[in-house]
Amino acid sequence: MHAPDVNLYLVGFMGTGKTTVGRALAQRIGFQLLDSDVEIERQAGKTIPEIFAEQGEPAFRVRERAFIEGGHSQTRCVVACGGGLVVQPGMLDLLKSKGVVVCLHASLETVLKRTQGSKNRPLLNVEDPMERIRALYAAREHVYRNSGTLVLTDGRPLLEIVAHVFRIWKREAVDFATAADRAAAKAAR
Ligand SMILES: Nc1ncnc2c1ncn2[C@@H]1O[C@H](COP(=O)(O)OP(=O)(O)O)[C@@H](O)[C@H]1O
Ligand SMILES: O=C(O)C1=C[C@@H](OP(=O)(O)O)[C@@H](O)[C@H](O)C1
Numbered sequence: 001m002h003a004p005d006v007n008l009y010l011v012g013f014m015g016t017g018k019t020t021v022g023r024a025l026a027q028r029i030g031f032q033l034l035d036s037d038v039e040i041e042r043q044a045g046k047t048i049p050e051i052f053a054e055q056g057e058p059a060f061r062v063r064e065r066a067f068i069e070g071g072h073s074q075t076r077c078v079v080a081c082g083g084g085l086v087v088q089p090g091m092l093d094l095l096k097s098k099g100v101v102v103c104l105h106a107s108l109e110t111v112l113k114r115t116q117g118s119k120n121r122p123l124l125n126v127e128d129p130m131e132r133i134r135a136l137y138a139a140r141e142h143v144y145r146n147s148g149t150l151v152l153t154d155g156r157p158l159l160e161i162v163a164h165v166f167r168i169w170k171r172e173a174v175d176f177a178t179a180a181d182r183a184a185a186k187a188a189r
């Protein structure tokens with residue numbers, strides 16, 4: 001496997017910038033952007049709030065898992081993951097087996113600011129979104145902290161974050177491709 005073919009998976013809490021950074025990075029690397037939310041909406045023919053309202057959160061999680069397990073097999077992709085995707089059991093290991101994983105991070109105050117005013121995140125569509133953000137983050141923090149290299153995004157312009165993640169991907173893609181080649185050679189013996 002060539003390092004330049006290795007996928008990049010962006011994970012992290014809601015509002016950390018995965019979709020925005022992913023779009024810019026895909027352009028910079030020359031990869032296809034896949035956003036799990038967009039792919040799920042396309043496949044379901046419904047918006048994320050509609051899926052949550054009509055089918056429930058567990059059904060949405062099943063769709064996320066299906067997208068990662070079977071929905072995309074190609075290389076040369078930047079995958080912007082929905083915030084809860086990596087939290088499901090086994091998903092982090094699966095992502096790490098498929099490519100480089102980078103976790104975007106922001107303070108919870110920044111998350112609130114960046115997500116306020118959008119009705120597209122049903123989990124935050126509640127009377128006290130900050131309380132929900134705190135509770136969800138506390139339950140998920142241990143997974144995000146283990147999810148590859150952590151990149152802080154508070155108060156940083158998009159281009160700086162993109163350049164930072166690009167450097168991480170370039171370095172880690174070489175290690176990933178080397179390990180994949182070794183494993184393939186061993187299997188062929
Ligand atoms: N580094 C940043 N600085 C300021 N605003 C940002 C930054 N990154 C993302 N945003 C804004 O925050 C909001 C949420 O970003 P988004 O990419 O949708 O996050 P996620 O996909 O992680 O939920 C968007 O309005 C986006 O423009
Ligand atoms: O954290 C979550 O559980 C969710 C994050 C959202 O994606 P973003 O992280 O891109 O907002 C979206 O998948 C859905 O609203 C649920």
Ligand SMILES: [Mg+2]
Pocket residue numbers: 018019020037080081082
């Ligand atoms: Mg997103």
